Each structure stands twice: as C-alpha cells, then as structure tokens.
Amino acid sequence: MNTATIWRTTLERLEQTAVDADSKAWLQDAHLASVPYLDDGDIALDQADQGVHFTLQVPNTQACNVINNRWRPSLEEILTEITGQVVTLSVSSEDKGLPAAQNISTEAQAATQRSPAQNNYTAYFDISPHQSTQAELQYMTSGSMATLEDWDNEQRANMLMHNRLNPRYTFEAFIVGNSNRLAHAASLAVAEAPGESYNPLFLYGGVGLGKTHLLHAIGHLGVQTGLAVLYVSSEQFTNEIVNAIRYRTTEEFRAKYRSVDILLVDDIQFIAGKESTEEEFFHTFNSLHEMSKQIVICSDRPPKAIVSLEERLRSRFEWGLIADIQPPDLETRMAILRVKSDLLNYPIPDEIIAYIASRVQTNIRELEGCLNRLMAYQQLHHTDLTLDVARAAMSSLGNDNREASLNGRQIAEAVADYYHTSLEAMRGKQRDKHIVMPRQIAMYLIRQETQASLLEIGQFFGGRDHSTVLHACEKIERTLNLNPGLRREIIAIREQLLRE
Numbered sequence: 001m002n003t004a005t006i007w008r009t010t011l012e013r014l015e016q017t018a019v020d021a022d023s024k025a026w027l028q029d030a031h032l033a034s035v036p037y038l039d040d041g042d043i044a045l046d047q048a049d050q051g052v053h054f055t056l057q058v059p060n061t062q063a064c065n066v067i068n069n070r071w072r073p074s075l076e077e078i079l080t081e082i083t084g085q086v087v088t089l090s091v092s093s094e095d096k097g098l099p100a101a102q103n104i105s106t107e108a109q110a111a112t113q114r115s116p117a118q119n120n121y122t123a124y125f126d127i128s129p130h131q132s133t134q135a136e137l138q139y140m141t142s143g144s145m146a147t148l149e150d151w152d153n154e155q156r157a158n159m160l161m162h163n164r165l166n167p168r169y170t171f172e173a174f175i176v177g178n179s180n181r182l183a184h185a186a187s188l189a190v191a192e193a194p195g196e197s198y199n200p201l202f203l204y205g206g207v208g209l210g211k212t213h214l215l216h217a218i219g220h221l222g223v224q225t226g227l228a229v230l231y232v233s234s235e236q237f238t239n240e241i242v243n244a245i246r247y248r249t250t251e252e253f254r255a256k257y258r259s260v261d262i263l264l265v266d267d268i269q270f271i272a273g274k275e276s277t278e279e280e281f282f283h284t285f286n287s288l289h290e291m292s293k294q295i296v297i298c299s300d301r302p303p304k305a306i307v308s309l310e311e312r313l314r315s316r317f318e319w320g321l322i323a324d325i326q327p328p329d330l331e332t333r334m335a336i337l338r339v340k341s342d343l344l345n346y347p348i349p350d351e352i353i354a355y356i357a358s359r360v361q362t363n364i365r366e367l368e369g370c371l372n373r374l375m376a377y378q379q380l381h382h383t384d385l386t387l388d389v390a391r392a393a394m395s396s397l398g399n400d401n402r403e404a405s406l407n408g409r410q411i412a413e414a415v416a417d418y419y420h421t422s423l424e425a426m427r428g429k430q431r432d433k434h435i436v437m438p439r440q441i442a443m444y445l446i447r448q449e450t451q452a453s454l455l456e457i458g459q460f461f462g463g464r465d466h467s468t469v470l471h472a473c474e475k476i477e478r479t480l481n482l483n484p485g486l487r488r489e490i491i492a493i494r495e496q497l498l499r500e
C-alpha cells in the first residue's frame with residue numbers, strides 16, 4: 001500500500017465522523033509524505049516494528065493548526081488501524097513562509113461567513129452567528145490557538161458533534177411518583193436555575209430507574225435557554241483524559257470542560273480508583289463550581305458507598321443535594337406503561353397494563369422491554385391483544401421464570417394469607433362470603449398462572465366440579481373489569497408471589 005492509498009483510505013474512514021467544512025477542505029488538499037526508509041514508494045510495514053511516523057503536508061498554517069489540534073488523534077487512530085502499526089503523525093504546513101492571514105482558502109473564508117447551523121453543527125450549543133464569526137475570524141487570522149476564547153468557540157462547535165441528548169428523555173416524558181419525586185423536583189430546579197440551587201446535584205438509584213433520563217431532561221432545558229451543556233459518561237471522561245495525557249492536549253481538555261454552563265456526568269462510580277481521572281475531575285469540579293456553573297452527577301449508589309473514591313471528591317459530591325430514586329410503585333409503573341404505549345400509539349387494555357406492571361417491579365427499562373416484546377409478539381402472531389397473549393409473550397421470552405415455577409398450592413396459600421383466611425377453609429365446604437370470594441380468586445389465579453386444568457383445580461379445592469371452577473374464573477374476570485379495587489388486590493397478590 002503506498003502513502004496515497006493510505007491517505008485516501010484514511011479520508012474515507014474519517015467520513016464516518018462529522019468533519020466541519022474547513023477541516024474537510026484542508027484534509028482533502030493534504031497528502032502524506034513518504035517515510036524515509038521506503039525506496040519504491042511502498043511502505044514496508046513489517047520493518048516498522050517500532051511504529052511508523054508519518055508527516056502530513058497540509059496547505060497552510062491555519063490548516064496545520066486546526067488539523068494538529070483537532071484531528072491528529074483521530075487520524076493517528078485511523079492510520080494505526082489501516083497500517084496495523086502504531087502510527088504517530090506530525091502535521092506540517094507546505095507554505096510556512098507566508099503570513100498566516102493570506103493562507104485562508106476560499107472554502108475556509110466562506111465558512112467563516114456561514115452561520116454555525118450552516119456549518120452542519122447540531123444545535124446543542126447556542127453559538128450566536130455574530131459571536132462565532134468574530135471568533136472564527138480572529139482565529140483564522142491569528143494563526144495559532146493562542147487564547148482560550150478561540151478554543152472555546154472552535155471546540156464548542158466540535159463538542160456539538162459528540163454531545164447527543166436523547167430527544168425522548170424530557171421532563172414531559174418523565175412520570176413522577178413517590179419513588180422519584182425528590183429527584184425529579186431537584187432536577188427541574190437545577191434546570192430552571194443552573195448553578196443557583198443545588199450544586200452539585202447528585203442523583204443515585206438502581207439500574208434502569210431514570211437517572212440518565214433526568215440528566216438528559218436537564219440538558220434539554222439548558223440547551224433551550226441557550227446554555228452550553230455537556231453530557232458525558234464517566235467512561236468517556238476517562239477516555240478523554242487518557243487521550244489528553246497521551247497526546248499532550250490536557251490544556252484543550254481543561255478548556256473544554258471549563259467552558260460549559262452545565263456539566264452532566266453519568267455513572268460517576270466508574271471513576272473511583274482511577275487516579276488521573278479523579279484528579280482531573282476534581283479540578284474540573286472546582287473550576288466549574290467556583291464559576292457557579294451547574295454540575296449534575298449520577299451514580300448507582302450514594303457517594304458514601306462508592307468505595308475507593310478519593311475523600312476530597314466524595315465530600316464535594318455531598319456539598320449540594322443528594323437525591324435517590326427508588327423502584328417505582330405499582331401505580332407509577334402502570335402510568336409509565338400507559339404513557340409509553342400512548343407514545344408508541346399502541347393501545348393496551350388496563351388489564352394487560354396491570355399484568356405487565358405486576359411482573360416487572362424494579363427496572364423501568366425492563367418494563368419498556370416487555371411492552372416492546374408484547375408488541376412484537378402480537379404482530380408476529382397476528383392475534384388480538386388479550387391477557388393470554390400477554391402471558392404467552394412474556395413467558396415465551398423467558399421473562400416469567402418465577403411464574404413458571406409457581407404451583408397451585410403456593411397461589412392458594414398466598415390468596416389465603418392476603419385475605420386472612422386459611423387454606424383449609426378455602427378447600428372445605430364453607431359457603432360464607434369471606435371464604436367464597438378468596439376461593440374464587442385463588443381458582444382464577446391458578447388458572448391464570450399455571451397449566452392446571454379446570455378438573456385439577458376443582459380436585460384441589462375439595463373435589464369440586466370443573467364447571468364450578470369455570471364459573472368462578474368467569475365471575476372474577478367480569479368483576480375485575482368493573483372493580484378497580486379487586487384488580488389492585490389481585491395485582492398485590494401476584495406481586496407477593498413473584499417476590500417470594
């Protein structure tokens with residue numbers, strides 16, 4: 001492979017990244033200089049066991065600065081991939097002698113006069129056209145990345161390409177219940193007045209309970225009010241700091257993180273024990289906090305429980321407000337399912353919503369998964385949406401292991417417990433109302449939750465006829481549709497059974 005082919009392939013791969021118009025034009029005009037030990041224009045890669053050093057010749061000094069500062073690490077990565085050798089790259093300008101201002105290409109000059117939106121940036125940061133043009137012009141003519149302000153506008157634009165907020169994760173789409181009320185209220189407060197109320201805001205809770213959703217919702221509101229918002233996972237933060245150290249771009253890294261108005265950090269627990277990351281995060285935190293910029297942090301546990309987190313960070317995380325998110329109660333789970341099914345334009349009868357909500361108790365992501373599975377299952381089988389279909393969808397996908405292992409006796413005992421009666425009484429001859437009703441509910445639930453036949457159920461309940469069982473099941477089903485109280489009782493029994 002010769003250098004021309006390598007460079008062409010590099011540009012093709014870089015296409016997968018959003019590259020701004022100026023850089024694109026400069027990169028297309030650039031070429032890789034041959035490395036010294038080549039004699040026929042081809043690279044003898046197997047000789048390069050110490051790695052390969054390339055020089056990229058670019059058209060002018062401005063291009064040299066931008067590509068060196070912004071694209072060199074990505075280019076090195078791609079070149080390393082293509083050649084299979086560790087590549088280091090220097091960027092060199094072909095016409096170093098010319099004054100910087102004269103080297104602006106026509107394309108680059110045009111770009112300085114375009115608004116940020118025309119430059120294909122996603123509008124997660126508000127850079128007003130006036131500000132941007134001024135800063136870009138100053139940058140173009142200065143010939144160096146000398147000031148933080150220059151960096152600020154350049155890098156902010158670059159950040160836009162990576163700062164993806166999920167459009168579905170808004171405050172409007174977040175269902176509030178007792179389990180998440182405080183976390184929601186605190187998030188809304190910091191989104192409405194960043195840096196003023198709780199700083200930092202530390203949200204914690206179990207898997208799939210809406211922490212990321214709230215972070216993004218804060219982000220959206222910040223963006224709408226024209227603030228610079230940066231959402232980052234702690235993994236991404238770590239990678240960036242590792243790269244910054246490796247490529248000696250820590251100044252840029254710092255400038256980037258200190259330029260935001262709202263910093264949202266997900267899964268902070270993963271930085272614990274990573275010394276350089278903790279160190280850098282500590283300084284980032286302090287700088288932002290001193291400038292009254294808002295910091296919101298999420299974790300799966302409270303600061304005290306993040307083992308091996310440096311004490312100075314832990315204490316800072318405790319400065320503001322710590323709000324937890326607990327698993328949602330039944331009503332909240334049902335409300336979430338209702339909203340999600342409306343969003344999917346997939347109407348679901350209450351009975352089925354209640355059925356799914358009673359089965360998935362601790363993870364909203366899983367709850368959503370069940371809804372999606374149900375939809376897929378129903379469409380695949382071209383069938384009406386009934387409780388039986390819902391049961392089949394969930395059990396066929398292995399969601400109901402506990403249910404599969406339930407037997408009639410366990411169910412009957414749970415019903416007896418719930419209604420403060422005894423299994424013996426339910427299996428006996430008594431016809432008092434306070435025994436008949438639980439008996440019928442137990443029959444209904446056994447029919448729903450197990451494979452037992454009407455005959456078997458009848459035998460279990462003192463040798464009753466299969467038509468008696470059928471009558472009981474039908475009666476409970478009818479009453480369920482008219483009596484929300486009974487529906488709640490049955491859900492509670494199911495929940496209890498699944499918990500045991």
Ligand SMILES: Nc1ncnc2c1ncn2[C@@H]1O[C@H](COP(=O)(O)OP(=O)(O)OP(=O)(O)O)[C@@H](O)[C@H]1O
Pocket residue numbers: 169173174175176180205206207208209210211212213214300336364365368
């Ligand atoms: N209260 C809620 N209202 C509506 N949707 C919610 C709510 N809580 C969570 N969700 C939804 O549940 C899914 C999982 O939420 P999210 O990713 O925010 O969880 P998380 O707590 O960050 O989980 P993890 O610890 O795995 O990162 C998302 O689709 C989110 O929209």
